[in-house]
Amino acid sequence: MSTTTATVIALVGFLALLVGISLWASRRNKQTPDDFFLADRGLGTIVLMMTTGASFFSTWTLLGAVGSFYRDGVWFWAFPAWTVVHAMFIWVFGTRIWQLGRKFSFVTPGDMAEHYYGSPTLRVLFAVCGIIGLVPYMMIQIIGGATAMSTLTGGAIPYWVGIVVLGLLVGLLVTLAGGRGAAWTDTFMGFFFGIVLTGIVLTFLSSAGWFDAFRNLQDVAPEILVNKGEPWTIIDTTIGLALGFWVMPHMWQKYYSARSATNLAKAAAITPVWNTWIMAMGALVIGMLAWTPGLIDGLTAENSDQIIPLYFAQNAPLLGAVVVVAIVAAGISTVNSQLLSSGSLLTTDLYVRFAQPRATPRVRTIVGRACVLSLTALVCILGFTPAAQEFLVPLADRGFAIGSMLVPAALGPLVWRRATRAGALSSVIVGELIVLLVVLGYSPLPFGPAMTGLMVALPLFVIVSLATQSQVRPVQDEYHDSLAAGLYGERPATPPADEPKTTAHV
Numbered sequence: 001m002s003t004t005t006a007t008v009i010a011l012v013g014f015l016a017l018l019v020g021i022s023l024w025a026s027r028r029n030k031q032t033p034d035d036f037f038l039a040d041r042g043l044g045t046i047v048l049m050m051t052t053g054a055s056f057f058s059t060w061t062l063l064g065a066v067g068s069f070y071r072d073g074v075w076f077w078a079f080p081a082w083t084v085v086h087a088m089f090i091w092v093f094g095t096r097i098w099q100l101g102r103k104f105s106f107v108t109p110g111d112m113a114e115h116y117y118g119s120p121t122l123r124v125l126f127a128v129c130g131i132i133g134l135v136p137y138m139m140i141q142i143i144g145g146a147t148a149m150s151t152l153t154g155g156a157i158p159y160w161v162g163i164v165v166l167g168l169l170v171g172l173l174v175t176l177a178g179g180r181g182a183a184w185t186d187t188f189m190g191f192f193f194g195i196v197l198t199g200i201v202l203t204f205l206s207s208a209g210w211f212d213a214f215r216n217l218q219d220v221a222p223e224i225l226v227n228k229g230e231p232w233t234i235i236d237t238t239i240g241l242a243l244g245f246w247v248m249p250h251m252w253q254k255y256y257s258a259r260s261a262t263n264l265a266k267a268a269a270i271t272p273v274w275n276t277w278i279m280a281m282g283a284l285v286i287g288m289l290a291w292t293p294g295l296i297d298g299l300t301a302e303n304s305d306q307i308i309p310l311y312f313a314q315n316a317p318l319l320g321a322v323v324v325v326a327i328v329a330a331g332i333s334t335v336n337s338q339l340l341s342s343g344s345l346l347t348t349d350l351y352v353r354f355a356q357p358r359a360t361p362r363v364r365t366i367v368g369r370a371c372v373l374s375l376t377a378l379v380c381i382l383g384f385t386p387a388a389q390e391f392l393v394p395l396a397d398r399g400f401a402i403g404s405m406l407v408p409a410a411l412g413p414l415v416w417r418r419a420t421r422a423g424a425l426s427s428v429i430v431g432e433l434i435v436l437l438v439v440l441g442y443s444p445l446p447f448g449p450a451m452t453g454l455m456v457a458l459p460l461f462v463i464v465s466l467a468t469q470s471q472v473r474p475v476q477d478e479y480h481d482s483l484a485a486g487l488y489g490e491r492p493a494t495p496p497a498d499e500p501k502t503t504a505h506v
Helices: 003-026 033-041 045-056 059-104 109-117 120-152 159-208 210-220 231-247 249-257 261-289 304-315 317-355 361-382 392-404 407-415 421-439 449-467 474-488
Strands: none
Touching: 003 120, 003 159, 003 317, 033 159, 033 249, 033 317, 033 361, 045 159, 045 249, 045 261, 045 317, 059 109, 059 120, 059 159, 059 231, 059 249, 059 261, 059 304, 059 317, 059 407, 059 474, 109 120, 109 249, 109 317, 109 407, 109 421, 109 474, 120 159, 120 249, 120 304, 120 317, 120 361, 120 392, 120 421, 159 210, 159 261, 159 304, 159 317, 159 361, 210 261, 231 249, 231 392, 231 407, 231 449, 249 317, 261 304, 304 317, 317 361, 392 421, 392 449, 407 421, 407 449, 407 474, 421 449
């Protein structure tokens, strides 16, 4: 059996299984936005943990992260190290988002931003920045799967065919089964590509000499075993991922989807074990062992994002079909949540809020499906642009940097009672402008876009908020009193009589 035939058979079988799971999930669906976008707010601990992990560990784990460890060595440990911090953020901020989402029936981050600050403009900014931040990350899922298919089959499955097939499949799965189907398929795919990744790690260790594998690297590539002395790059990567990821729309909506705060807290506790020690450590082992002489012929820094497909194409093509399926699974398990979230932003924050505020739940759900299909087409088209030819990790980092600029404004409803509309607006607008300037190469500082933007956005948020205390709204006390009562059992705080609250103009 040829490699191409085996790959096609494996993909068809796998995709048929995904469609079956989605059809099964769709039988429980309701024609409501809560159900379509948030799985009716009923996800339990295991499904929540798996869909959260699968939404992060994607094609950039099996492709981009492996390539980065090959090119940069141990300093890229900033990539998995942040997952522990991220789990803490889920615990601290995710439970607060869940509680406020239940209390006020929020569907998107923009719902909360407008309600808390009294600013439709902030809703729009959260929606637009969220979608723009997700687009690069959605791109790498489709790009990675299509490239892996082409690499393993020696071009017999062209890149464009992979883009079209994956785009059609993802669009079908998401519009068919919504949030519940995405969570269930994520759970299956997460276990699947986790098992395959473990098998790949063992295969590389076996080929590289088992316990002597890393000792041999001291003679072959000693530079990858030491830090390259790039502290600012490490810090920027960590900050961009740790802060940017918890506030990204598709993760924010995972918090809304939890059955309870306890389920969310349990998922947070398990997340570092799954994310750091299984997924990230696997990428490190594979990427660094790829330096072993004779392991992969023709491997260079330029094609290092394709280490796994190249290895199996040369050494075990038929097994490579299973590996390609795992890469596709990793991509689908991420892009489905991101498409669903982006569709909810377009539907709830823009269409319903400003065009059809009286739209019925059924109409909102139909519009949401249409938005998902439109975004799928956009991502597939972008897969043919020059930006699609970049390394996968830097491409995703830009999305995280854009998302990070929403962090200061998000802290208001979650932890800071004195935050104001002017502070939130200024932090988002100025922060995003700085990210753009850094990406375009106009910054004299050694920091990357995420760290540079936050160095300005966070202080600006605090200073402007303190200078505009007349904008603090009564509803803000309701938020923080509700969180204090729900999380700590505290009684509502009563503002002193000489500090009256004034309502800001919407």
